[in-house]
Amino acid sequence: MKLLFIADPLQSFKIYKDTTFAMMREAQRRGHTLAVCEPQHITWQRGSKVTARVCDIQLTADPVQWYAAQPERRAPLASFDAVLMRKDPPFDSEYFYATHLLEQAERDGARVFNKPRALRDHPEKLAIMEFPEFIGPTLVTRDAADIQRFHAEHGDIILKPLDGMGGMGIFRVGPDGLNLGSITETLNRHGAQSVMVQKFLPEIVEGDKRVLIIGGAPVPFCLARIPQGSEARGNLAAGGKGVAKPLSTRDWEIGNALGPVLQARGLLLAGVDVIGDCVTEINVTSPTCFQEIFDQTGCDVASLFIDALEAALTASAP
Structure with missing residues (x-):
């Protein structure tokens, strides 16, 4: 080919x-x-x-x-x-x-x-809202008052821009609400830009797991990106430590439920981010972690991907 x-x-x-x-x-x-x-x-x-x-x-x-x-x-x-x-x-x-x-x-x-239409129609953070049974309390809004109400209800929250990557622009606000107003103004640009707000998931200490979906099926191992020191973000780009782990029962449940849906939309490869039992993002632009998983477990993710690519091309051949 x-x-x-x-x-x-x-x-x-x-x-x-x-x-x-x-x-x-x-x-x-x-x-x-x-x-x-x-x-x-x-x-x-x-x-x-x-x-x-x-x-x-x-x-x-x-x-x-x-x-x-x-x-x-x-x-x-x-x-x-x-x-x-x-x-x-x-x-x-x-x-x-x-x-x-x-x-x-x-x-x-x-x-x-x-598929380009799938990339365009599948915003990586907003996409999780389609699967409420797999996500934690989540709000998308421009309205500062909505964010304040969400914080009052849940106490410990994460705020992030919809177009961020690698942990960029992610803030945690605890029960004291310190700097919530300033952070909201920074992210929503005084109401001009939408923000995602999520209940803080303490399971982040065990890692933000990247569950890879290839050809509609989950890869048997994930990469848990574990925050270091006082950092709340597990992203590797933010200094997180990557530890490969077998999928948990919940990870398999999520992967098996989302995989066929994503494949049907033309997403041969997706990276589902999971903290604890909750999906936090569905990455479709250029999901990573192939080599980290292979180096630590021997699971050849690149081979699984090329298998799926060859099968997709064969299935569509005239």
Whole structure:
């Protein structure tokens, strides 16, 4: 197969932990060819198919010069067997427009994973509200008075922006309500921007678990991102420690319930974040943790992913 990865610049990859790199490595091991581009390299001209300036690459065994690239060329996205959208958040206006270009590429005949419409229609924080039986007390609002009432009811709360990533912009306000007004003003921009507010889940001390869903099925191991020191956030980007664990009974229940729904929407890969027994986010843009789980458990998540990708392409072959 010819695979095109739409991703951040290769120079920014930390290959010892990068999930996109793990996907590439497994795909190349199976004999598939690799090409890469960034979202800004995609072009759609009147009367033409969606194309991109791409580089064909081959992975090397050198941990520093880890790939060899051919000269850049222009190619229709539909000329690849699969296009994998692996650009990291934020989900800003340019990401939004990229999903429209990718959707047109689908009309040209491209196979895109995850599906661009599913990426666009599945906001990673808001998506949990569709599954109330699996989430804790949660509020989405712009209204400062709503937030104050939620705090009065639950006492210890977490506030976060809807477009954050890596733990960015997450605040905890305890029963004393210290700085609740100031934090609300910072996040909702005086009523101009929506905020997610959730009851604080003390089980965070055991980790914010990333449960991976591939091809509608949960991976048997999750990565618990455990906060360090006085930090309330478990995100690896915020200094959390990643510990791989077998899925709990509740994790399996969540994964088996959400997996078929997400797959039916065109989400080949999703990362469901679970604290205790509660889902807190459903990540679909570029879920990670493949290598951390493999390094600690031997569960080859990248192989499971390429299996699912090959099966999806075979199932849709004419």
